[in-house]
Each structure stands twice: as structure tokens, then as C-alpha cells.
Amino acid sequence: KAGVTQTPRYLIKTRGQQVTLSCSPISGHRSVSWYQQTPGQGLQFLFEYFSETQRNKGNFPGRFSGRQFSNSRSEMNVSTLELGDSALYLCASSFPGLADTQYFGPGTRLTVL
Amino acid sequence: TQLLEQSPQFLSIQEGENLTVYCNSSSVFSSLQWYRQEPGEGPVLLVTVVTGGEVKKLKRLTFQFGDARKDSSLHITAAQPGDTGLYLCAGRGGSNYKLTFGKGTLLTVNP
Numbered sequence: 001k002a003g004v005t006q007t008p009r010y011l012i013k014t015r016g017q018q019v020t021l022s023c024s025p026i027s028g029h030r031s032v033s034w035y036q037q038t039p040g041q042g043l044q045f046l047f048e049y050f051s052e053t054q055r056n057k058g059n060f061p062g063r064f065s066g067r068q069f070s071n072s073r074s075e076m077n078v079s080t081l082e083l084g085d086s087a088l089y090l091c092a093s094s095f096p097g098l099a100d101t102q103y104f105g106p107g108t109r110l111t112v113l
Numbered sequence: 114t115q116l117l118e119q120s121p122q123f124l125s126i127q128e129g130e131n132l133t134v135y136c137n138s139s140s141v142f143s144s145l146q147w148y149r150q151e152p153g154e155g156p157v158l159l160v161t162v163v164t165g166g167e168v169k170k171l172k173r174l175t176f177q178f179g180d181a182r183k184d185s186s187l188h189i190t191a192a193q194p195g196d197t198g199l200y201l202c203a204g205r206g207g208s209n210y211k212l213t214f215g216k217g218t219l220l221t222v223n224p
Contacts, residue, residue, distance in 0.1 A: 004155070042216035043201065056211050090155050104155025
């Protein structure tokens, strides 16, 4: 069974631009969560989607948004990029009823110049 | 806001030594998880503990959940270079049941 895949793996953008990251969960998993990981703040929860609905949201500004499609694939978008948005963005999926067991993808390393 | 404090932040030891990593909070969690993350990869779940006082063993790794469900520890016996990585604790709790991560302990085991 294929794991969680994230594309692209690496991305370089400049301030003010916007970016879209993609996540394909494990087949059969309907919950997708997104996290931002930085050396200073660690892993911080962005949002969670289940059956195309946002079920939970972290404390990030409105520049960070996401969505989930009917096939459970998810995208997150960051608009008006800032230098501080440079981070590893991780996606995790879980099986319905087993929310405690999350499987993480390898992440997308975003660098904002 | 629920916070998890991990200590130590960095740990460098020789192969064969024992070590303990701590995860503490002032909040109560319904469950506590430990993950290991290697460079270029996402975190991988090692264990989930849900009952206060619970102890789980995974080969040379021993995980303990505090009686009050506010803290946890990870003990590694006879560490090996393959144990090198970032160890993260994460707790579920609060009104929205979201997962809160500690900042991690970066472990290096030297051969």
C-alpha cells in the first residue's frame, strides 16, 4: 500500500507570491491534517479535513487555507508569502475511526526568499 | 492553549548507553504519542498511551504515561546508531481534540 505522498518535495518562492502544496493520502484514508514544522516552533497544527469539510483549525492567519477533494486528496495554499513561512509542511492521513493513528508524508520544504 | 515541553532539546551519546527523554505539560491529555523523525522524512508513530500510569515496551524502548496524564517519558536501553533521530511527543486533548506536539529531542548516537 502506497504511503502518503506530497508534491512538490522542494519549493523556492519569493515574498508576496502564493504557493499551493498537494497531499495524496493513503488509499481509504479520509482524514487529512496539515502541519508546519520549523526549528523554532516545532510542529504546529494548521488544519484538518474530513470528507471535504474542515473539521479543525489551528492558530494561523487567513493567508493559510486548504481544501479537500472528493477523492480525499488535499491541497493547502499560502498567499502573500512571508520570509517566516519558510518551513517543512507536513501532511498526515488517518483511517476513519482511527484518528489517533496518523501517517505522515515526507513533507514539502518551502523556502521563501 | 495546551503546551508540551520536551527535555533535553539535544542529546548526544555513545552507542550502548541508556537515555531518557521527558515530555511534560500542565494540561491533561486523553492520549499521548511518541514519534521518531529522520532527516528528509515525516514523523513515524512509535506508540500511543492512553491510560494514566501505562507502560509500553517496544524492543529497547520503554514508554510511560504519567499517572495524572500530564507527562510522559521515553527510555532507550543500550542505544544504537540507528536510534538517531528527532523524537517528538504529541498529546490529544482540549475542546477540539487536536494534536499538540512538543518541539522534540534531537538524539545522536555515536558508534
